[in-house]
Amino acid sequence: xxxxxxxxxxxxxxxxxxxxxxxxxxxxxxxxxxxxxxxxxxxxxxxxxxxxxxxxxxxxxxxxxxxxxxxxxxxxxxxxxxxxxxxxxxxxxxxxxxxxxxxxxxxxxxxxxxxxxxxxxxxxxxxxxxxxxxxxxxxxxxxxxxxxxxxxxxxxxxxxxxxxxxxxxxxxxxxxxxxxxxxxxxxxxxxxxxxxxxxxxxxxxxxxxxxxxxxxxxxxxxxxxxxxxxxxxxxxxxxxxxxxxxxxxxxxxxxxxxxxxxxxxxxxxxxxxxxxxxxxxxxxxxxxxxxxxxxxxxxxxxxxxxxxxxxxxxxxxxxxxxxxxxxxxxxxxxxxxxxxxxxxxxxxxxxxxxxxxxxxxxxxxxxxxxxxxxx
Ligand SMILES: NC(=O)c1ccc[n+]([C@@H]2O[C@H](COP(=O)([O-])OP(=O)(O)OC[C@H]3O[C@@H](n4cnc5c(N)ncnc54)[C@H](O)[C@@H]3O)[C@@H](O)[C@H]2O)c1
Ligand SMILES: O=C(O)C(=O)C[C@]1(C(=O)O)C=C[C@@H](O)C=C1
Numbered sequence: 001x002x003x004x005x006x007x008x009x010x011x012x013x014x015x016x017x018x019x020x021x022x023x024x025x026x027x028x029x030x031x032x033x034x035x036x037x038x039x040x041x042x043x044x045x046x047x048x049x050x051x052x053x054x055x056x057x058x059x060x061x062x063x064x065x066x067x068x069x070x071x072x073x074x075x076x077x078x079x080x081x082x083x084x085x086x087x088x089x090x091x092x093x094x095x096x097x098x099x100x101x102x103x104x105x106x107x108x109x110x111x112x113x114x115x116x117x118x119x120x121x122x123x124x125x126x127x128x129x130x131x132x133x134x135x136x137x138x139x140x141x142x143x144x145x146x147x148x149x150x151x152x153x154x155x156x157x158x159x160x161x162x163x164x165x166x167x168x169x170x171x172x173x174x175x176x177x178x179x180x181x182x183x184x185x186x187x188x189x190x191x192x193x194x195x196x197x198x199x200x201x202x203x204x205x206x207x208x209x210x211x212x213x214x215x216x217x218x219x220x221x222x223x224x225x226x227x228x229x230x231x232x233x234x235x236x237x238x239x240x241x242x243x244x245x246x247x248x249x250x251x252x253x254x255x256x257x258x259x260x261x262x263x264x265x266x267x268x269x270x271x272x273x274x275x276x277x278x279x280x281x282x283x284x285x286x287x288x289x290x291x292x293x294x295x296x297x298x299x300x301x302x303x304x305x306x307x308x309x310x311x312x313x314x315x316x317x318x319x320x321x322x323x324x325x326x327x328x329x330x331x332x333x334x335x336x337x338x339x340x341x342x343x344x345x346x347x348x349x350x351x352x353x354x355x356x357x358x359x360x361x362x363x364x365x366x367x368x369x370x371x372x373x374x375x
Contacts, residue, residue: 008033008052008059008082010074012043014129014136015090016065020048021139022177031059043134055081061169064089068242072100079116086119086169092193092239093246094122094150094186102155114154117161121170122150122186125179126197130234140178147174150186194250199258201232201240202251208233224340306335306353309363312372315348323350323371330365332358349374 006029009016013034020030020043030049034040044051062078064071068091075097078087091097105114127145129136149170151162162170167183174181184192208230211219244251261284268280313319320339327334336353354362363373 005029005061006057006059007031007049007061007063008078008085009043009049009063009065010034010078011064011066012039012048012134013065014132014134015125016063017043017046017048017134017137018139018141019063019065019090019125019173019177021046021137022142024049025139026176028176031057039134043137046134046137048134048137058082059085061085061173062087063173064091066091067239068093068097068246072097072104075101075120076104076110076112076116079119080111086121086166088121088123088170088173090123090125092124092197092243094124094148094189096246098122098150098152098186099155101152114161117152118163119166120152121162121166122152122189123170123174124148124150124189124193125174125177126193127179130232132236132239142174143178145179147177147179147181148189149174149181149183150189151183153185190247191250194247194254198244198247198251199254201235202244202255203258204230204233205235205240305356307356307359309352309354309359309366310374311350311352311366312374313348313350315346319348320350323352323366326366326369326371327352327362329369330362332362332365 007023008031009020010033012020012032016032016034017039020032023030024047032040032043032049032051033053034043040051043049059082062082062085064074064078064087066074066089071089071091075087075089078085089097101112101117101120102114104110105112105117125142125145125147127141129138129141149167151160151167153160171181171183211230264280265284268274268277268284271277272281311323313323320337324334324337332354334352334354338351338353340349340351352362359375363375367373
């Protein structure tokens with residue numbers, strides 16, 4: 001862990017409060033500030049740091065965790081106000097913010113000058129939730145997730161403006177929060193997240209929007225397939241207007257490709273018995289298979305499939321905690337957990353994902369402890 005630091009978090013919503021919780025847990029001093037007094041008060045109440053109404057007492061790191069559209073203004077203000085601090089932002093888009101900062105620094109009327117950008121580093125934690133505000137904050141949000149570092153560069157020469165020390169502070173922030181740090185330029189970042197984050201959001205929203213007028217009887221048949229595909233459709237529209245607008249070029253390019261595939265599928269399904277149709281449908285699903293296995297595991301490890309041990313539990317409070325307690329006693333690490341309720345029955349199923357080599361051992365240990373286990 002890096003040496004204890006004093007960090008000001010400006011913007012104490014989901015991300016800001018989560019960073020505060022994680023930094024406090026790692027032993028750092030955290031100051032909180034937000035234009036919304038209630039957001040700052042809630043963040044303080046849940047233990048994310050100490051609220052300030054004026055200036056923070058000389059922080060050595062400032063984290064701007066504000067909406068993308070105000071991020072550049074807040075970064076510029078923090079660089080001018082806290083002259084010894086490294087300033088990072090965590091907005092979901094990076095090139096537009098860097099361009100806005102460079103334009104401000106080039107403006108002779110602005111307080112910000114290009115030299116100030118030596119203390120700025122753009123960052124982006126690839127972790128979040130479909131909910132907003134400090135109430136949804138979790139200190140563990142960043143554990144094992146990617147954290148992108150985009151040092152500021154001068155656009156014409158490509159020369160790095162962020163100092164090595166500023167990049168080190170930004171890197172320490174990600175590592176302190178348990179994330180795996182990836183370094184890239186802002187344009188490459190934006191192109192990458194268009195595929196891994198922005199397109200999935202659009203796809204989830206488009207699929208979920210079909211449900212608005214669905215019959216209750218159809219919705220009653222919702223299973224995990226629908227839930228898996230639509231979780232992020234609950235995300236904040238105001239945030240996503242800003243993200244998609246700021247990265248529109250990259251997202252549009254991907255949408256053209258998606259449109260081609262949708263049109264191909266439509267014409268195939270118009271006549272599924274036509275020659276070649278069955279192979280075409282199979283190919284579409286197989287192409288998805290080939291894509292999904294490329295998603296890396298935790299900490300960027302190679303893609304890994306886990307084995308599942310299912311435990312049948314009574315549908316009453318405390319059962320999941322009791323199962324997890326016994327899993328801990330068995331000494332097996334749970335990689336993922338999912339709870340399913342059996343419709344119309346007073347039982348639930350806890351699905352524990354573990355490394356394939358530990359499956360039999362865990363099943364045997366839990367069975368011996370009295371649990372009903374299904375392999
Ligand atoms: N939600 C996610 O999953 C996620 C993940 C990674 C990064 N991000 C990025 O993190 C940032 C914050 O997102 P969030 O999900 O925490 O949103 P949020 O709505 O939960 O919180 C945003 C907070 O910023 C405050 N704010 C508004 N204007 C401000 C200003 N001028 N200065 C300072 N604070 C201001 C709001 O009062 C609010 O408390 C965004 O830039 C977003 O792109 C979000
Ligand atoms: O998991 C979620 O709920 C998210 O929305 C996380 C997610 C993502 O797409 O991975 C969303 C946007 C952020 O910029 C970063 C992370």
